[in-house]
Amino acid sequence: MSQTFFSFGIPPALIFIIGALFIPLLKGKLKSAYMLMLPVLAFLVLVIVPEGSNWIVRIVQYDLVLGKVDRLSRVFGYIFTIISFLAVLYAIKVEDNVQHVAGFMYAGAGLGVTFAGDLFTLYIFWELMAVASTFLILARKTQKAQSAAFRYIMVHIFGGLCLLAGIVIYIQETGSTEIVRLTLCSAGTWLIFIGVAVNAAIPPLHPWLQDAYPEATVTGAVFLSAFTTKSAVYVMARIYPGTELLIWLGALMTAIPIFYAVLENDIRRVLAYSLINQVGFMMCGVGIGSALAINGTVSHAFCHILYKALLFMSAGAVLQMTGKIRCTDLGGLYKTMPLTCLFCIVGAASISAFPMFSGFVSKSMIVSAAAHEKLAIVWLMLQFASAGVFHHAGIKVPFFTFFGHDSGIRAKEPPWNMLLAMGIAAFLCIFIGLYPAPLYKILPYPVHYEPFTAFHIVAQLQLLMFGALAFCLLILSGNYPAEMRAVNLDTDWFYRKGAKWIYVAADKALNGVNNACDRLFVKGVVGAAIRFFKDAPLKLTILLSRPFSPLEEGELKQRRFDEMISSMFTTGTIPIGVSAAAAIGVFVMLFFLL
Amino acid sequence: MKKEFAVFDKPENVKRFLRVFYVCLGVLILIDPFIHKHTEFPWEGAFGFFASYGFASCVLLIFIAKGLRIFLKKDEQYYDR
Structure with a gap:
C-alpha cells in the first residue's frame, strides 16, 4: 500500500499540514522561499494526479480516502492552492510563526475537505479547519479578537457536532462512509446539512462570519475569506445539488x-x-x-x-x-x-x-x-x-x-x-x-x-x-445614511445577549433548586437524622433512669441528675452496672419480642 | 516636496467626472432599443427595464436600511456590558 500511497506524490492537504510544522525551524529568505514553494508543490501534484480515488489508508474496516479527484474537486483544489500562494505572499513579512503555521494548517484542512472521499476524512479535516482558523483570529491579540475567536470556535464546534452526529446516524442507517449525493429525508442527512450550513454561513446561522473575520489579523482575514465558506459550498455542491x-x-x-x-x-x-x-x-x-x-x-x-x-x-x-x-x-x-x-x-x-x-x-x-x-x-x-x-x-x-x-x-x-x-x-x-x-x-x-x-x-x-x-x-x-460608530443587531444577539440571560436564568433557577435542596435535605432531613442519632440514646437513658434517681424530688435536683447522666455520656464514664443493666434490658426486650 | 496627487480636491474635476458619468448613463439608455434581446421573462424586454430596476433597487435598499437602523442600531459597547 505504501507503494501506491505516494505514487502521485504527497496529498496536497498533507503537503500543507506537515509542511507547516517545519516553518518555525527556518529563518529569513529560506523560510520565505519554503513557504512560497509549498502551494506551488501542491498545485503541481494536483495537475498530475489522475481522476479517481487516490491516497487510501485502511483503518479498521473503513477506507479513509484522502484524494477523491474529479472535475469538481480539482477546480476547488486549484483555486485553494492559488489563493494560498497569494495569501502567503501577502503575509510573507509577518514575523509571527503561529499565524504562518495556522494559515497553512487551515488551508491544508480546506484542501483535505475538498479531496475527502469518505465522511470520516471529511469530518477530521472539517474540525482541523475550525481549530486552525481560530488561531488566525486569536493572533490579533486584542480583547475583542479573543472574545470573537471564542464565539467563533463555539459556533463551529456546534456545527461540527451536528455534522458528526449526522455522519454517525447516516453510517448507522446505510453502512457506507462514502460521500454521495443525498436528499434531505432523514435525521442524519438533515444534521449533515445543518453542519455544512453553519460553515456556509446560511442565515440564520451566519453571524459568526461578520463577527469574527473583521477581528482577525490583517493577513489572517485573507486566508479566512477563502476556505471555510467555499469548502462548505463545495460540500453542498457535492452532497446536496438540486435541493x-x-x-x-x-x-x-x-x-x-x-x-x-x-x-x-x-x-x-x-x-x-x-x-x-x-x-x-x-x-x-x-x-x-x-x-x-x-x-x-x-x-x-x-x-x-x-x-x-x-x-x-x-x-x-x-x-x-x-x-x-x-x-x-x-x-x-x-x-x-x-x-x-x-x-x-x-x-x-x-x-x-x-x-x-x-x-x-x-x-x-x-x-x-x-x-x-x-x-x-x-x-x-x-x-x-x-x-x-x-x-x-x-x-x-x-x-x-x-x-x-x-x-x-x-x-x-x-x-x-x-x-x-x-x-x-x-x-x-x-x-x-x-x-x-x-x-x-x-x-x-x-x-x-x-x-x-x-x-x-x-x-x-x-x-x-x-x-x-x-x-x-x-x-x-444628503439622504444617504451617515456612517456611524455603532453595532447593528444580527442573529448573534441570541447567543451574545441571549446567552447572558440564559446564564442568569440558569443561575436563578438551578441555584434556587440547589439552595432549596440544601435547606430541605442537607440542613433539614440530614440535620434531623444527625440530631436524632446523637441525642436519642442520651434522652432515652435519662427517661429510663429517672425513676431510679438517687436524689430527692424537685426540679433543680432533677436537672442536676440529667446533667450528671449527660456528662457521663460525653466523657464515656457510665458505671458498668448501668451498661450491664441496659444490655440485660435489651436482651429481655428481644426475648419477649421474638 | 512632491506635489500631492489630489485630482478630486478640485470641485471642477468632480463635476467633470459626474458629467462623464451622466453621459454614459444617457448612452446606455439610448442604445437600449437597438439591442437584440433574448429574454426568458417578458419584462426583460421592456425599454430600460434593467436601468429602472437597478435604480429602484438601490433607492429601496437605502431607505429600508435607514428604516432598519431604528431597530438595529446600538452603541459600540452594547455587547461589552
Missing part, C-alpha cells in the same frame, strides 16, 4: 446581508457581509442544480475567492498602514495609496460583476440558470442583490476608504510583497473577466455559455450604473 430549499435560502442570503452592509461602518465587516451575499449566489446555484447552475456556482466560487481575497488584502493594507478601518475614520487615501486604491477598485468591480471583470463571467451563469428554470422571484431577488452588492462593496468600500471626505491621513503604500499579491490577484480578476475560456474549460460540466452578448452587457451595465446613479443622488442630496 430546492437551498434556492430560497441562497436567494435570502444574497438579499439580507446587503442591508447590513449599507449600515456597517467597519470596512472589513462590510466585506464580510458581502461575502455572505456572494456565497448566497453560490447556494442558489447549488439549489438549482442544473449543469449551468453548478458550473456557475463553481466558477463563481473560483472568481469570488480571488476578488474577495483582493478586497480583504486592500482593506488589510489600509488597516496595517493607518491603524484604522472604520469608514468614519478613513477617506482621501487615494492621494498616498494610489496602487492599493486601484487594486481595491479592481476587486470592487469584480465583485460587482462589471463586464470585463471576473464576477461578470461567473455570476451571470447562476442568474441565467435561475432564468432558464423560470424562477421569476428568485431571479428578481438575485438582480436586486446584484445591484445592492455594487452599491456597498463596489462603491461604498472604495469611496469611503480612498475618496469621500479627506481624513487627513497620509499613509504610505504597503510593502512590496503585499502590493505584488494584490497585483497578481487583480491581474487574475481582469484576465478571467476578459478571457474566461481557461476557467470554463476546467468546470465540472461542458460549458455552452456565452457571457459577452450585447444584451447581457448592456443589461448588466444599466443595472449597475443606474444603481450608482442612486448612490450619487442620495449622497449629493
